[in-house]
Amino acid sequence: MKLWRRLALMGSLAAVASLAYVSGRVSAQRALITPDEINTVEVTSSALKAVVRVDVRIPKAQLQPGEDPIETGSGFFYKPNLIITNYHVVQYQESITVTLYDGRTVNARLEGVDPGIDVAILRVSGVNAPKTLQFGSSAQLIPGQKLMVIGAPFRYQNSISTGIFSTTARTPPPGEDIGLEIPSMLLTTASIQFGNSGGPVLNSRGAVVGIADANLSSNNLAPGLIGLAVPSDLVAQSVEDLEKVGVPQRGTLGVSLVDLGNLDPAFRRGVGLTSSEGALVDEVPAGSTGARAGLRGSLRNAQGQLVTLGDVIVSVDGNRVRSQFDVIRLVASKRPGEYITLKVWRNKREVNVRAQLLKRTLQ
Numbered sequence: 001m002k003l004w005r006r007l008a009l010m011g012s013l014a015a016v017a018s019l020a021y022v023s024g025r026v027s028a029q030r031a032l033i034t035p036d037e038i039n040t041v042e043v044t045s046s047a048l049k050a051v052v053r054v055d056v057r058i059p060k061a062q063l064q065p066g067e068d069p070i071e072t073g074s075g076f077f078y079k080p081n082l083i084i085t086n087y088h089v090v091q092y093q094e095s096i097t098v099t100l101y102d103g104r105t106v107n108a109r110l111e112g113v114d115p116g117i118d119v120a121i122l123r124v125s126g127v128n129a130p131k132t133l134q135f136g137s138s139a140q141l142i143p144g145q146k147l148m149v150i151g152a153p154f155r156y157q158n159s160i161s162t163g164i165f166s167t168t169a170r171t172p173p174p175g176e177d178i179g180l181e182i183p184s185m186l187l188t189t190a191s192i193q194f195g196n197s198g199g200p201v202l203n204s205r206g207a208v209v210g211i212a213d214a215n216l217s218s219n220n221l222a223p224g225l226i227g228l229a230v231p232s233d234l235v236a237q238s239v240e241d242l243e244k245v246g247v248p249q250r251g252t253l254g255v256s257l258v259d260l261g262n263l264d265p266a267f268r269r270g271v272g273l274t275s276s277e278g279a280l281v282d283e284v285p286a287g288s289t290g291a292r293a294g295l296r297g298s299l300r301n302a303q304g305q306l307v308t309l310g311d312v313i314v315s316v317d318g319n320r321v322r323s324q325f326d327v328i329r330l331v332a333s334k335r336p337g338e339y340i341t342l343k344v345w346r347n348k349r350e351v352n353v354r355a356q357l358l359k360r361t362l363q
Contacts, residue, residue: 036146039204040146040148040160040162043148043202043204043205043206044148044150044160044202046131046206047076047131047133047148047150047200047202047206048101048150048158048160049101049130049131050076050077050101050129050130050131050132050133050200051074051075051076051101051150051151051158051199051200052074052075052076052077052083052098052099052100052101053072053073053074053075053098053099053151053152053155053157053195054072054073054074054075054083054085054089054090054096054097054098054108054122054198055070055071055072055096055097055098055099056070056071056072056073056089056090056092056093056094056095056096057069057070057093057094057095057096058070058071058092058093058094059092059093059094062092071089071090071092072089072152072155072194072195073085073086073089073090073151073152073195073196073197073198073199074150074151074152074195074196074197074198074199074212075089075098075122075198075199076133076150076198076199076200076208077129077130077131077132077133078132078133078134078135078208078239079129079132080128080129080132081123081124081125081127081128081129082111082121082122082123082124083098083108083121083122083123083124084119084120084121084122084198084211084235084239085119085120085122085197085198086118086119086120086174086197086198086211086212086213087113087114087115087118087119087120087178088118088174088175088178088179088197089120089197089198090110090113090120090122091115091178093110095107096108096109096110096122098122098124099157100127100130101130101157101158102130104127106124106125106126106127107124107125108122108123108124109122109123110122110123111123111242112242112243112246113242114238114241114242114247114248115177115178115179116179116180116181116182116248116250116332117179117181117182117230117234117235117238117248118174118175118178118179118182118211118213118230119211119230119235119238119239120198121239121242133200133202133206133207133208134207134208135207135208135209135232135233135235135236136203136205136207136208136209136232137209137232137233138186138209138210138231138232138233138234139231139233141165141186141203141209142165143164143165143166143167144164144165145164145165145203145204146162146163146164146165146203146204147162147163147164147165147188147190147201147202147203147209147210148160148161148162148190148201148202148203148204149161149162149163149188149190149191149192149196149199149200149201149202149212149227150199150200150202151195151196151197151198151199151200151212152195152196152199153191153192153193153194153195153196154193154194154195155195156195159196161190161191161192162190163188163189163190163191163227164188164189164190165186165187165188165209166187166188166189166226167187168184168185168186168187168231169184169185169187170183170184170185170329171184171185171216171228173325174213174214174228179213179230180325180328180329180332181248181250181328181329181332182230182231182234182329183234183329183330183332183333184231185213185228185229185230185231186201186209186210186228186229186230186231187216187226187227187228188201188210188226188227188228188229189225189226189227190227191227192212192213192214192215192224192227192228192229193215193224196212196227197212197213197214198211198212198213199211199212200212201227201229201232207232208232208235209229209231209232210229210230210231210232210235211229211230211232211235212227212229213228213229213230214227214228215227215228216228245359245360245362246362247360247361247362248360249335249336249359249360250332250333250334250335250360251289251331251332251333251334251335251336251338251340251357252289252328252331252332252357252358252360253288253289253290253293253295253327253331253355254285254287254288254289254290254291254358255281255282255283255284255285255288255289255290255291255295255297256281256282256283257279257280257281257282257313257324257327257328258279258280258282258298258324259279259280259323259324260273260275260276260277260278260279260280260312260323261276261277261323263280263306263309267306267309270309271309271312271345271348272345272348273312273345277314277320277321277322277323278312278313278314278321278322278323278345279312279313279321279323279324279326279327280298280309280310280311280312280313281295281296281297281298281310281311281312281313281344282297282298282310283297283298284296284297284310288358289355289356289357289358290355292355292356292358293342293353293354293355293356294353295310295311295342295344295353295355296310296311296346297310297311298310311344311345311346311351311353312344312345312346313327313342313343313344314343314344314345314350315342315343316330316331316340316341316342316343317330317340317341318341318343331357334357335357336357336358336359336360337356337357337359338356338357339354339355339356339357340354340355340357341353341354341355342354342355
């Protein structure tokens with residue numbers, strides 16, 4: 001090829017590249033070289049308008065001496081006046097304010113809560129969302145896929161981190177009696193720190209595939225390096241339930257449970273159990289799924305001490321359980337109307353108990 005033709009071709013390619021470079025949704029500076037950089041800037045610059053900082057004033061009765069009375073988290077608009085955040089951010093609240101990406105601050109109030117998967121909905125008035133975000137499918141995530149997290153880590157608003165989706169894993173719940181019904185969390189290398197809780201985890205199309213929730217650390221002194229997020233499929237289902245019914249519609253036995261490993265080994269040996277894995281049925285409220293299925297509760301004396309052990313759940317639908325946490329998660333993976341089969345230890349032998357899950361109702 002002659003030199004002038006080569007130069008002409010190179011010039012044409014440069015012109016096309018230059019056109020593609022500036023004709024997208026972002027007029028990027030020359031510092032942006034790769035398509036991945038451009039995608040990150042395009043997605044996050046658009047999504048930032050939907051993300052808010054959530055500041056919660058904690059009642060004095062819930063504070064320890066010297067504790068900060070303000071709890072900070074993140075959230076995002078999914079409707080013009082509705083925001084999703086984590087339940088643990090707003091669990092104890094005297095007042096709630098949200099700060100938009102441009103610095104405007106408005107009051108908010110709780111619209112709905114789902115402690116089981118650590119989700120809450122806030123309603124704001126006097127302002128419309130500059131932008132709303134849509135849910136994508138967390139089930140379609142592929143290990144190695146890029147993820148972006150937006151929020152207010154350490155109260156620094158409009159902060160962005162990137163990483164990849166690593167895997168899903170069963171992890172300890174985010175807090176006591178919070179997140180017990182999350183079957184597995186998304187693990188990501190994107191940074192999720194204090195203040196990110198409740199913010200969106202986005203894929204490269206700008207869809208919400210997870211809600212930033214917590215992180216994993218080797219000890220309490222080191223910052224967590226692995227981010228944990230609630231899968232978007234679970235959140236979307238919960239939000240729909242909260243809007244239609246007011247309470248989430250996941251399966252529940254409605255009984256209280258105790259980890260078998262927490263009992264005196266003498267108790268276990270007395271009923272013929274050699275393993276510490278399983279969940280003891282403690283209280284069985286009348287009308288609950290457990291009661292209708294015929295689960296037997298434990299007997300306690302006036303001091304609350306166990307006198308007689310009730311049923312011990314050792315598997316759910318053929319899945320062995322190690323603790324009450326496993327039972328709750330496995331049952332919560334079902335919907336009302338569906339059936340589950342529990343294998344329980346009763347009278348020194350295994351018995352199968354079939355239960356149809358009931359709808360949850362407002363208390």
